Amino acid sequence: MLKIFNSLNNQEEVFLSNNKKINLYVCGITAYDHCHIGHGRTFIFFDVVVRYLKFIGYKVNYIRNITDIDDKIINKSLKEKINYKKIVEKTIHSMNQDFKLLNMLKPDKEPLVTHHINEIICMINSLLKKNFAYISKNGDVNFSINRCEHYGNLSNQILSKIKSFKKNNRVLYKNNELDFVLWKKSKLNEPFWLSPWGKGRPGWHIECSAISSIYLKKNCDIHGGGIDLLFPHHENEKAQSDCFYGKKYVNYWMHVGSVLINNQKMSKSLNNTIRLNTLLQKYDPEIIRFYILSQHYRKPLNYVESKLNQATSAMYRLYTVLSDINFYETLNVCNKDLQNNDYTLFKKIMDSDFNTPHVLSMMFKIVKQINILKSTNKFKVYQLALKLKTIGNILGILFYNPHIFLKKKYLYLPISIQKIELLITIRQHARLYKKWKKADVIRKKLKFLGINLKDNNNCTSWYYL
Known part of the structure; x- marks a missing residue:
């Protein structure tokens, strides 16, 4: 109600x-x-x-x-x-x-x-x-x-x-x-x-x-x-x-x-007005939405850069857990069963005067469940991922392809995307010839620059830490 x-x-x-x-x-x-x-x-x-x-x-x-x-x-x-x-x-x-x-x-x-x-x-x-x-x-x-x-x-x-x-x-x-x-x-x-x-x-x-x-x-x-x-x-x-x-x-x-x-x-007389178009040049729109919705709508929102940086990290956590899931495969496997998700708790939270901060907290509990189950219950993981995405979409987030979003941060990194992918190619070559020490040095170098690598079969994906 x-x-x-x-x-x-x-x-x-x-x-x-x-x-x-x-x-x-x-x-x-x-x-x-x-x-x-x-x-x-x-x-x-x-x-x-x-x-x-x-x-x-x-x-x-x-x-x-x-x-x-x-x-x-x-x-x-x-x-x-x-x-x-x-x-x-x-x-x-x-x-x-x-x-x-x-x-x-x-x-x-x-x-x-x-x-x-x-x-x-x-x-x-x-x-x-x-x-x-x-x-x-x-x-x-x-x-x-x-x-x-x-x-x-x-x-x-x-x-x-x-x-x-x-x-x-x-x-x-x-x-x-x-x-x-x-x-x-x-x-x-x-x-x-x-x-x-x-x-x-x-x-x-x-x-x-x-x-x-x-x-x-x-x-x-x-x-x-x-x-x-x-x-x-x-x-x-x-x-x-x-x-x-x-x-x-x-x-x-x-x-x-x-x-x-x-x-x-915030007022023009104090010269502290922050325009949306200025904010959008620095932060992804979904990060801005997450930040705004992390405070209950009736409470004052104190704008500080550190909170937007926290929202950035939070969005990367959400997209990271979704990056392992093939949604095209998900939608083709037992689609009716997947859609049969339980949104009771989500509705209970939103029905309490649109409590978006608690919804965001709930979403990270779903992330934790996915991480626990991903090696043992593939179907449940698909179901939870679909639930996570559905709730996110109601908040106006999680519309990107996860792999695209996870690479967005390169715009703010001290290394170009071309250099990242060149280092990954060199590392893959080193792994092919079992030069593990060289491959590990490249991984550590990229990690120091804020890039995490994920090896899957014969390919390597990367995203911002």
């Missing part, structure tokens, strides 16, 4: 759904700059959620929006004197490259805000008619939090103690300083759309409410995002949607913990 930590009630709850198709909405990027490791963590986690829900029999309608009009985009456009659309296009292209390399499943829909302006205007109109919003003297349309009975309960805020997090001239025209903008009146040289309230553009929070209503209709099973979105974005989004529908719109709210850099909050 799947249990999810619901931020709304601040506790784990049994996941209940009226049907086998799950509506999942995750707040996507604001397209003004390259994606960083914080984006990577959030979207890798929800990628695993989608994979697991499908594994246990659900269909998933996965929606992840892209904010393509926003203050940050406009400010960058004005600063660099280029059209905001070019910034958006470049950023989305970069995001797609990063996410593809990280083996993330594409959402079912990835809607752009600017493609849904009419629907946003309709939702704002409805909120105005129901007296949940008002037109201020400066031309903005604002949401009135005093009209929303349960405002603050998602983020567990007490209204009297909340201070406006952003001071600007717009506050002067609000009934309550915490009221938030649904429609912003445009300024000079800013992009705009025509509306019943004049030229302007949507506020940030209304975008997700309107887009989710289009693609998920009248109910969202799970709404997710980073913990930084809990307040004010998700609190405001919840208020809009609940007031628009006159009922609770989202059943479960899920939030992924922040990423710290050397125990400090």
